[in-house]
Amino acid sequence: MASSSVSSSLSEAFIASGTYRRDGLSVYGPLDLKHTALLVMNMQNAWLAKGAPFEPFGEASTLSILATVNRLAKSVRDGGGQVIWFRTTTGAPGAADYWATYFDHFVGPSKRDAAIDALVEGSHWHELSPMIQR
Numbered sequence: 851m852a853s854s855s856v857s858s859s860l861s862e863a864f865i866a867s868g869t870y871r872r873d874g875l876s877v878y879g880p881l882d883l884k885h886t887a888l889l890v891m892n893m894q895n896a897w898l899a900k901g902a903p904f905e906p907f908g909e910a911s912t913l914s915i916l917a918t919v920n921r922l923a924k925s926v927r928d929g930g931g932q933v934i935w936f937r938t939t940t941g942a943p944g945a946a947d948y949w950a951t952y953f954d955h956f957v958g959p960s961k962r963d964a965a966i967d968a969l970v971e972g973s974h975w976h977e978l979s980p981m982i983q984r
Contacts, residue, residue: 883929888922891936893982896968896975903964903975920983935978940969 869875897904898912907915923933941947943966957965968975978984 883926883931886926886929886931888926888931888933889936890919890923890933890982892938893919893935893979894937894969894975895977895979896938896965896973898979898981899975903961903968916979916981920981923983933984935982935984937976937978938969939971939976940966942966942970 865875892904893916896902897906898916899905900909905912926933939947940949940953943950943953948966953962953966967973970976
C-alpha cells in the first residue's frame with residue numbers, strides 16, 4: 851500500500867483502494883505555480899454578503915472560506931501563477947442568456963426573482979466581494 855504524506859481524515863484503507871494503481875495520492879505530481887492558474891467562482895456579493903440570495907453557509911463559514919480562497923490566491927500569485935475571478939451572470943427571463951433550466955427548475959418560485967436579480971450585470975449582488983484579495 852502506498853503511504854501518503856498528506857494529512858487526511860480518510861482511512862488508510864480508503865486511500866489505498868483509490869490509489870493502488872498509481873502508488874500514491876498525487877496524480878500529476880507537484881504544481882509548477884508559474885504554469886498554474888487558480889480559477890475562482892462564486893465570490894460575488896450574491897454568495898458572500900450578509901443576507902445574500904445565495905448565502906448558503908452563514909457568516910462564520912463565509913469568513914473561513916474567504917480566508918482560504920485569499921490564502922490560495924496569494925500563494926499562486928507569489929509563485930508566479932495567475933488567479934482568475936469568474937462572475938456568474940444571467941440575463942433576465944426571456945433573454946437569450948437567461949439560465950432557464952437552472953432558475954426554473956432548481957430555484958423555488960419564492961426565491962427565483964431575488965436570485966435572478968442578483969446575477970444580472972449591474973446589480974450590487976453581481977459584483978465581486980470587496981473581501982476578496984484581487
